Amino acid sequence: MSKILWEASQEKKLNSNLYKYEKFISKKYNLKFNQKYSSILEWSVQNPGNFWGSIWDYCKVKGFKKKYKLTKSKIFYKNIFLPKTKLNFAENLLSKNDSTKAITFLSENGFREERNWLQLNNNVSKIINFFKKIKLKKNDRVAAYMPNCIETVETFLATASLGGIWSSCSPDFGVNGVIERFSQIKPKALFVVDKYFYNGKEINVLERVSKILKKIKSIKYLVIINYPGSKYIEDKFYYKNVISFKWHQLNKFNSKPAKFKVFDFEQELAILYSSGTTGKPKCICHRSGGVLLQHMKEHQLHCDIKENDNVFYFTTCGWMMWNWLVSALASKASIVLFDGFPMYKQNDLLLEIVDKEKITLFGVSAKYIDSLRKSKISMKNKYKLKNLKTICSTGSPLSKDGFEYIYNHIKADVHLSSISGGTDIVSCFVLGNLYEPVISGEIQNKGLGLDVDIFDDKGNSIKNIRGELVCKNSFPSMPLKFWNDKNNIKFKNAYFEKYPNIWHHGDYAKISQNGGFIIYGRSDTTLNPGGVRLGTAEIYSQVEKFEEIKDSIVVGQSWDNDIRIVLFIVLNKNYKLNEDLLFKIKKKIKENASPRHVPSKIISVLDIPRTKNGKIVELAVKNIIEGNEIKNKEALANPEVLEQFKNLKELTY
DSSP: OOOOOOOOHHHHOOOOOHHHHHHHHHHHHHHOOTTTHHHHHHHHHHHHHHHHHHHHHHTSSSEOOSSSEEEEOGGGOOOOTTOEEEEEEEEHOOOOOSSEEEEEEEEEESSSEEEEEHHHHHHHHHHHHHHTTTTTOOOEEEEEEEOOOOHHHHHHHHHHHTTOOOEEEOSSOOOOHHHHHHHHOOOSSEESSEEETTTTTEEOOHHHHHHHHHHHHTEEEEEEEEOOSSSOOOOOOOOTTTTTEEGGGGGGSSOOOOOOEEEEEEEEEEEEOOOOOOOOOEEEEEEEEHHHHHHHIIIIIIIITTTTOOEEOOTTTTTHHHHHHHHGGGOOOOOEEEESOTSSSSSSSSHHHHHHTOOOOEEEHHHHHHHHHHTOOTTTOOOOTTTEEEEEEEEEEOOOOHHIIIIIISSSSSEEEEOOEETTTEEEEEEOOSSSSSSSTOOOEEEOOEEEEEEETTTTTSSSSSSEEEEOOOTTTSEEEEEEEEGGGHHHHHSSSSSSTTTEEEEEEOOTSOEEEEEEEGGGOBOOEEEEEOOOHHHHHTTTTTEEEEEEEEEEEEEEEEEEHHHHHHHOOOOOOOOHHHHHHHHHHHHHHHHHGGSEEEEEESOOOOTSSSSSOOOHHHHTTTOOOOOOOOGOOOOGGGGGGGTOOGGGO
């Protein structure tokens, strides 16, 4: 049964950006939508040129737009949006220049600092002039091995302003992980922090730099930044063949407002990386204009971000949500950056920040929401959260229990916008909107302009049946290319191998009878016992309900010419995996998922392997238990835990 958890009042709907946009296109194209999201969605898909052109106009993008809005191609990824249009990405993000707040930085240890718009503009100008001194040219790469701090944002904006290509890794990446990524793109300059803090521990980053420079010969300039609110670690290293600077030395450069040069809509903006858990990370190159339009659409029309809003997404700058967060500046909102452990000294640290900083949009992973739920803390009486309008959840499927926990224990009157997309598109395929109700366990609808569907293996569109999430039409935030991918071979294999000329995203999902989306996990980690495809999310949603269980991971093991389901669990303190708990777990999964979902084996382990972004790595565990080599342990935050999955006696019978 569908359970409606929340619906925006008519007053909220009429005051929304979505309603203003509806009136905007109704007047421009002589249309009527009557606050019906499905009608606006249908128009946006059927009229891509007019739709994406209208996003430019409605969001008041700075630049030069030609009237001809779409160059069509029979090849999916060769459709060109807004041809001959020019803009400067950084100019659009530096959307104000006054004394109001632009960015707030908070570290886990309580250090806080602000930058107003005037300071932000001035600092970006200084870095631009530094880049000009070192002769940074269009398409030169700038790499950052940096925490989620204001200096990272400033460097990104300065890079984009000159047509440089940005790429970042958070400092929790090990040396080999950084080298694997940055060596592929050959950056000219590297920005690096001297240290960072995580759960009270100080970690030295400077001692890694010599090893990185030794392996990446393209780096000619190094800028060292001290972690905000702390003293510099004394730099005892000599960097051969590299000219190094301290961050404060950049202050001597001129801060006069930059004159922004405009670039093509297709100009390279940033290189992001696939997780790298199945091999060398793919370098996904994104374009400036498409990312800007897609982000402004999502921020303003789907998340209702307005001028002077306070947007806070918990992320590192090694995850695509960092790029998404920073782009909120283009909507004249301020952003809040947090660096450190999200539960440092208290489980609800992030919610305390939401309350104190008057956050309007709060974004976290589904795993974080589940951790709060398991802590059994009710926030309703502790924090008022007066300003909070929207909660976004991504990273993994949010369970029905997670949905309901938010409304019962965090805030009743809030738009819970579960979103799903990925690094591949640096944005979302499915997400929320204020016209439709929030239904427990479901993502509300498709993103405007995106013809998202679910296909069976033969390429037929299916409803209320699980299958492959696809997008049937082109969109401007498609990757421009993979770096060093001659003839787009890796690119085509990644997205267009399964269905000719249709974007295959690799998510196992279903469109519900309400038109909402339910994500069941990644396609490559779905389970196939007896040849029947099952989503891992259905098992996780049941296991998460046990107070005895802290964490879990489920995989399919090849066994006796079939696949059997193996569930690994991490127990909370003072609990043991006995016959009683085994029975309860199996009974819960059987009753609430299906008998087919019941694991053949349930095994207790000490920890679960995760990527740097906190996502569990099912494929790595599957490979380990089947005796296959793990190609890229550097992609994991805790590769050492894989050892416990080797040669398990329980998996030999």
